[in-house]
Amino acid sequence: MLTVEKAQAKVLARIARLEAEPVAVLDALGCVLAADIVSDIDVAPFDNSAMDGYAVRAADTAGADETHPVVLAVVDHIAAGDMPRVSLREGEASRIMTGAPVPSGADAIVMVEVTEGLEHGGSTGGTVAIKRVAHAGDNIRLRGEDVRVGDVVLTAGEVVNAASVGLMAALGVAAVAAYRRPRVAIVSTGDELVGIAEVPGPGKIRNSNSYSLAAQVASAGGIPHLLGIARDNEADTRALLSRAPEFDLMVTTGGVSMGDFDVVRDVLEQIGEMDFWKVAMRPGAPQTYGTIGGTPFFGLPGNPTSTMVGFELFVRPAIRRMRGFEHLYRPRSQAVLAEDVKKKPDRGYFLRGRIEAAAEWPGCAVPYTVRLAGAQSSAMLTAMHRANCLISLPEGESSFPAGSLVECIRLDMEEGTP
């Protein structure tokens, strides 16, 4: 049987980055930039005050201290957004607010806390006592000190975060070139399924997988499209699967195991091509992959946790590659197993676990411990809900006593190493 790593390689062999498109700056959050962002302005755009206080000529404040303040004439009052009305001459100061342009003639700002407004409270026409020596450059933010005209502020290939959005906004960049988010079709299969707003009749259950999958697609930055439920017959399944070429990816759930009514694989072979249909893993061995009309197709198994684990291992990396990411897989951490775990040696296991910082680090071998997040049946979603990692136990081994070092795939972290 195909190993998970080989299956992942086969998946990625068919996946290419999507094209770039113009995206409004705020919608680019979390996207990969397709082009450098070059500044056409200086930031700060002009020398400005870092403090509320007084603009002065530093030389005028020589010798000033608490007991011998220097008294200056206040000749202007400059608010943020104003322009200075006068330049400073010897013996003069301008009241100035944070972010306001520094008047010519001034070379320092004295913060208001070390001054005392005398006549007229330090407003224009009065005087101000300066109680500390100022040095040239004090509390002045220089033009271009953050960004200069022509600087490459963000580079192609980087992921837009909140600070990048703010930077681009400061530069007047309203839209950027970013790699497109894939449109992902989601199809559930099963005669037993009813809509989530319905009360299931005898023998029926709600279609929860379409929703967990759509949430996973959205979390990975794809755009989910719920195409509904295909009943367990070829005609119905073919009708929905043949819509794959309308999308960048198609993901189905159920109908890929050995049941008498599992028709997804047959339909895939009729209308597309199949690369593999079984992977040496648990949960969810019958992971199916191929293409329909050129669109990559994932036939995930129906058990709710198998579906989600299959998505995590195979679909999420594909979505990330389409979106232009270099890092496709979650980070992994080594952790000390807090309980005994046994498995069959014939395949790799992906157990739902909770990883935590070890209580006694640095006494422990690694800084994390991990335990099972609940009962491990693939039909049960509660442990998946509690899990913050998948404990990856390799094929070929069967016994992992408490204290073993195991590898955890961090579901609680976005980005991995290359």
Ligand code: AMP
């Ligand atoms: P299958 O792979 O079609 O044999 O389904 C395996 C198990 O998963 C069965 O118990 C199904 O009822 C269940 N299942 C399949 N599809 C869904 C779905 N969309 N939502 C919830 N459970 C499902």
Ligand code: MG
């Ligand atoms: Mg089924």
